Amino acid sequence: MLFPTDDSVHPLALKFHAFIKDQPFPCVGAKSALAKGQLKVLVARDVASGWDDTRIYPALLAFICRYRANPKLFQSFAVVFEDASPLSEERFEGHLWDRVQSLSDKDAFLGQRYDKRVQADPDDPHFALSFGGEAFFLVGMHPGASRPARRFSHPVLVFNVRAQFEQLREEGRYEGLRSAILARDEALAGSINPMLARHGDASEARQYSGRAVGGDWVCPFQGRAKGDNDRLAEDGRDAA
Template sequence: MSDTVSSLFPAHDPSEGESADLLRAHIAAADFPCVGAKSAMARGAMEILGARDIASAWDDLRIHDTLRRFAEQYRAEPQLFRSLAVVFAGPTELDEAAFERAVWARIQSLSDKDVWLGQDWDPRVSPNPEDPHFSLSFGGEAFFVVGLHPHASRPARRFPRPAMIFNLHDQFETLRAQGKYETMREKIMVRDEALAGSRNPMLARHGEVSEARQYSGRVVEAGWRCPFHYAGQQGGVES
């Protein structure tokens, strides 16, 4: 972390330890469906960062700095099932629509900081949230976000505190190349259906429909438009 950021903000949020314990218990639960998250936790490859308020920009510099470092470490030593989880102390009363707005506000702020620091968008994915090949990009590495919060309608997304889990897009491509992606995806969907009583209607494969619809966990309407706008030079893959 830069000296400027370190001088302005503490190294961690006071609630970080408690948040980390809550997330580990949530993922370790027998009925939690995401086997990828379970693997990351078992390998000690899930980094957990505590933050204050998902509806505030207070910790955005620190979150972005951590994301860039996380991307650099992954490129230096690629490893399957690595994730960065940002767990916010609150607010815990947000409904699904308010949580969705907060998630995209944080994403927009983090992306704008990436642009300000001259980071290139990962050319393997599109910066256009309407494009089926859309993914986020921080520090030149593509990410997929999974939002968790207390009032999520899907049980697997229901967690005592607001959280954003940043998963590396490259890991999904590695699993595809190894012929393991479809098997793991189906296993997760079966487990999620057993937990919720139905399959998540928002889930889709990358390249079929924009993954932006999946980030917050809310079942979005047919005419939903993603509020994100990339402020940098348009790059990425062709749609």
């Protein structure tokens, strides 16, 4: 695996910064992360390819280490992909889950435990992704997105630390922030996002790609079965 690079001044990183800074962009959390210098951007080649997964994964782990060392609010890790070939919402969704599966498989192979605060089954209403033992909420963006807030010139995967949401709840700030984002998104798009749901009411996997999906939608992600981490740890001890 390759050491993370500093892509903060890459033209695509700067373009993504400008997209977030634009006044109509609804996510005030992302705006805060950028303003505080806490939005880490990695530029990769193609969302449809696993070529850069061995760069993305260690960069994600490095982001987790920095967050745990200084768990301030509003920290995000974004991967912006250079290839901007037109993608339908369905194709982007497929590529998003391919990248997620690849990163999750690497995480499991290296013996990283799934965050116990969430579930690994994508059908479970308490599902979230986990990397390096830390739960994440994923936001996908691409040129063909139907929601304006998700429509960037290049494909993007934004990893948001889920523990930050719980911290906001503990501080009594979550509902106000959520309401502000929803109101801004409705003003931008002219309608409320039909895919929004609270954690615990429905699986958040349905929200990641930004595509509106029906009740018969099946998540392609193969979550880890119960006991996988214990088995991996035992295999490692046996090998030693």
